[in-house]
Amino acid sequence: MTLRILLASSFTAIAASLAYPAAAQDTAQPAQVGDTPEVIDATDGGSENEIIVIGNTLRGQVDAPQPPILELDEEDIATYGAGSLAELVQALSTETGSGRGRGGGPPTFLVNGLRVSSFREMRSYPPEAIQKVEVLAEEVAQRYGFSPDQRVINFILKDNFSSREIEVEYGQPFDGGTSDKELEATLLNISGPSRLNINLELSDTSLLTEAERGVIQSVVPVVPGDPDQGPYRSLVSDSEDYELTANWTRGIGEAGASLSLNGTAQRSDGRSLSGLDTVTLTDPDGDSALRIFGADNPLTRRTRTDTFSFGSTLNARAGDWQLTGTIDASHADSTSRIDRRAETAALVQAAADGTLAIDGPLPPLADAGFDTAKSKTDSAAAKITAMGNPILLPAGEISVTLDSGYDWQRIDSSDTRNPEFDTELTRGNLNGGVNVSVPIASRRDDAWAFLGDLTANFSAGAEHLSDFGTLMDWSAGLNWGLTEELNFQASYIFREAAPGLSQLGAPTIVNLNVPVYDFTTGQTALATVTTGGNPALTSETQRDIKLGLTYDLPWFDRSNISVEYFRNRSSDVTASFPLLTPDIEAAFPDRVTRGSGGTLLAIDQRPVTFAEQNSQRIRIGLNFSGEISGGEEQSGGGSRGPGPVAGGAPAAAPGGGGPLRATFDPQRFAAIRQSLCAEGDTPPDLSVLPEPMQARLRGADGQIDPQRLAELRTRICSAEAGQAAAAAQGGAAPTGAAPQVRIPGGRGPGGPGFVRGGGPGGRGGPGGGGGRWNIGLNHTIELENEVLIADGGPLLDLLDGDALSGGGVSRHTLSLQGGAFYKGFGTRLSADYQSGTRVEGSGLPGSSDLTFGDLFTLDWRMFADLGRQEKLVESVPFLKNTRVSFAIDNVFDTRQEVTDQNGEVPLRYQPFLMDPVGRRFEIEFRKMF
Incomplete structure (x- = not known):
């Protein structure tokens, strides 16, 4: 009885694969639906005739032992109100940042479960083009x-999508003084594996000076008529940016191959003021007097950066x-x-000779000219990865990833100073590297099932680095998965x-x-600061x-809690030059110059090497998501209006674009059985099989x-198979995404065990009706953070x-998104919240401890999709x-409020x-459009 049920379920999946194309011909194709559901035979560790039904997934989802940290369907994405994937990734920064504390930077990206050359390939895509996001x-x-110090974001694209978009933004502080303006135009066409994207972005930020914020100057005029420094020192630079990006992807053949090309040209111009x-x-x-002059020609830095980028993926x-x-x-x-500082030796000499009154008008000085700092940076990175499942164990397939690459960088820099x-x-x-994942126990495959997964x-x-020699890394x-809801992870790197x-x-x-705050004297000094590299x-x-x-908590549609513990131990740590405390000055005396x-x-702030750094932290995350009932029947995200986008593919079907209901096609299934089960030596006509089934029957040579084929014929032509097919025909029509079953011999174009085919479904997947809400809370608790400056030197406790x-390390940081x-x-x-810290002074006269207060910030965004307001659109098309x-x-x-031990705010920390x-x-x- 069990075998027959399994077979019936399996042939229900085949029925869905046979029925869906016919249904799609009569109805607008849902943008969310992936390829035809994949039907795969499976003798994975079971009896000869056992067929295993795999859960519902989207084509392009990542199949890994580690469950996703966060999953977003279209309704979830809509709650972020993002205008592009770049904005969405920024909004997800709390979830996508690594907790290892290694500064891994932004996450890595996949598209439909496959590597891409860079985020440039899709960063300007509108979120409406995305079917699902996995973190x-x-x-x-x-x-x-x-x-291993980066998290992964997988974007699952809709099969068909087209849009032309213009976005205009204007922003400024409530206190005025500066403003940001941005204009962006985007073209995107997605047609199956082929994509074309062009994006043009222009942005401008105006100058903001210290005078416009009432910043108190450390050097003030003492002679009437001398200018104040405030109007000639910038807080926000004047900048202009221009960027043009083009991305092109094309499917190759019928085996799922694809080629993508992308290129970006960018120019950035900036201007900042450094005073007088x-x-x-x-x-x-x-008698002496400090004179300030040069208001007609303030000290200015002008920077232009041109960047050209290219990427390709096969x-x-x-x-x-x-x-x-x-x-x-x-x-x-x-x-x-x-700009160079003016040459003032003649003024000093004239005053000393008595020919120039120290408080009188100053004669004009010749323009001192400017110095030039140039930097050219070239980089190229090539990598080949191979992912497969070469060995079958009772608990599942061993997954293997092999990668090899070559990275090249060059920096040419010069400075006339x-x-x-x-x-x-x-x-x-x-x-080069290798990653092997070995299944030990599996509930699904009934291998040591009492252990879970x-x-x-x-x-x-x-x-091997040409300038450093060979470096190694390994991890275990x-x-x-103790239960379906509870998962434990442990790793050593x-x-x-x-x-x-x-x-x-x-x-x-x-x-x-x-301006540099000097902990030794408790004063803010205008110092000469040297920056750059340290060979x-x-x-x-x-x-x-x-x-x-x-x-996974049993509340709402989706909710979970995660707890992570990290312990880092490092030696010979490269770091930026730290805050100038007495301990740091004692450790690096040659970096500081005093009168x-x-x-x-003066202070030399080029990078340094610390002997050791050790830290421990705990990160706790809570995520909740649910539906808001009573909404519109059509779901979706962002600004998608009713009906298809102009010039694009058909819009999603009602109900959130989920898979259409499919009925079993007995005639087509009978044709498959007749072709595969015919007696005699005549080769069967495999053209009657769905293409995904044909792809999985091919070997390494494409034949x-x-x-x-023999194993597939055995299963479809068996008596049990015929009865199961009849049961499937007589049963209810499958709804939602069709199930999948495995075929011996490997995976299809979707990926080697990491990526599964099928349509959307599963818990919390896109569905019909209503709106969506979500809340995420992350709390990081620092348990230890110590730095040994040098062997035998001081041990700094950053907590x-x-x-x-800055001001030390906050013991508590919290982030709430909703x-x-x-x-x-x-x-x-x-x-966002971060707890306060303190930094101890030297204890010498004039020195002071600094207290950095707690900081809480709240950002609020609201948006209206006017295209979904039918009456409004009727009035204003x-x-x-x-x-x-x-x-x-x-x-x-x-x-953040910063005060010394007397409760006063140092000038540097205004x-x-x-x-x-x-x-x-x-x-x-x-x-x-």
Whole structure:
């Protein structure tokens, strides 16, 4: 009886695959539906005639032992009100940032479960083109050949989508002074595996000066008529940016191969003000006066950066292996022109001779000209990955990822202020690695089922750097699904890491009149600050442990809690130059220059190497999501209006674009049985089979594998199969996404065990009606964070009075995200909190401790999809497919308060220096054609 039920279920899946194409011919194809449901035979560890029914999934979903950290369907995406995938990723930064504390930067990206050359390929896509988003753990990144300090975002695209979009934004602080303007135009066409995207973006930010925020100056005029420095020192630079991006993807053949090309050209211009010239004049009587001059020609830095980027991705199959080749290259040319300080020796001499009154008018001085700092950075990265499931165990298939690549970087930098420090650095990085995931126990496959689902993961890699030698890394991990709802993860990571080439070779630049708080004197000084690279840096050794627990809560549509523990141990740590505390100055005395009275004159802030850094933290995450009943029948996200987008493919079917109901097609199934089960030696006509079934019968050479065909014929032609088919025919028509069953011999074009085919479905998948709400809370608790500056040197406790940058490390950080979308209207709140810290002074006279207060910020965004308001569109047809948004950042205009032990605010930590913008609003108009 059980066998017959399994067979009936399996042939129900086949029925869905046979019925769906006919239904799709009569009805607008839902944008969300993937390819024809895949029917795969399976003898995986079971009896000879056993067929296993796999759960419902979308084509392009990632199949990994680690469950997704976050899944978003179309309704969920709509609650973010994002205008592009770049904005959506920014809104998801709390969930997509790695908790390892290694500064892994932005997450890595997949499209339909496959690697891409870079985020440029899809960052300008409108969210309406996305069917589902998956956020996956760092362990999954290793399965795709990425480093283990980045999380993964997988974008599952709709099969057919077309749009032309214009977006206009304007924003400014409530206090005025500066404004941001942005214009963006986007074209996107998606037709199955083929895509075309062109994006043009223009942005402008106006200058904001210290005078416009009332910043108190550390150097003030003492002679009437001398100008104040405030109007000539910038808080926000004047900048203009222009960017043009083109992306093209084309499917190749019928085996799921694809080729993509993308290119970007960008120009950025910036201008900032560094104040005015100063000179101290002393007359023959010994009286002196500090003079400020040059208001007609303030010290200015002008920077222009041109960047050109290119990328390409080739995805193909070789038998049961998914092969991906990527290349990403860029060239950046930056030129900074920094005004020189005026030559004042003649003024000093004239005052000393008594020919120039120290408080009188100053004669004009010749233009001192400017210095030029140039930097050219070239980079290229090529990588090939192969992913497959070569071995079948009782608990499932072993998944293997092999990757090999070559990275190349070159930095050429020069500075006329320091001509002897011209830099030419080149680095080549030949790297390779392997990742193996071994299933140990499986409930589905009834292998050690009492243990639940248990998988071990191992990886190892090596890289040979032309300027550093060979570095190694390896890791081991365990993923344990104790129950369907409870999952445990553990991993250990060893890695040797080299400093970045920019940390080694950035141009040496001397910045004048930079405010620096001096913990030794308790004063803010205008010091000369040197920045750039440090070629003496060494490689870093990292040893990390991660433990994680995830539990799906039985509330709402989707809710879960996750708890992660991280322990990091590092030696020979490369870091930016830390906050200038007495301990730091004692450890790096050659980096600080003081005057005869102890006044801070100059500081060299190029990177340094610490002996050790150790940290421990816990991160707790809560996610809730649910539906709002009573909404419109059509679901969707963002600004999708009713009906298809102009010039595009048909819009989603009612009910959120879920799969159409399909009825069993007995005639077509009978034709399949007749062809496969005919007696005699005549080869069967396989053209009657759905293409996905044909693809899975092919071997490595692309030809039909006789063994696979024989096994398929045995199962379909058996008596039990005929009875199961009859049961499927007589039963209810399948709804939702059709189930899948495995075929011996491998996977289809969707991916080698990592990617499963089928239509949408499963818990919390897109469905009909209503709106959607979601809430996410993340709380990080720092348990330990210590730095040993040098062997035998001071040990800094960053949680208890010491600091490397800013104001120490907050013990608690929290982030709360929440949003809702209903009947075309949406709102979203983002709240962030960090606990206060303190930094201890030297204890010497004049020195002071600093207290950095708690900081809480709240951002609010609301948006209206005018295209979904039918009466409004009838009155004003132009509003079809439009959305307007209004956002307020930092609603309560909060800034971190910094005080010394007397309760006073040091000049360097004035609120407007900490955050010159504060509360800000933004208005956005978005129109899709």
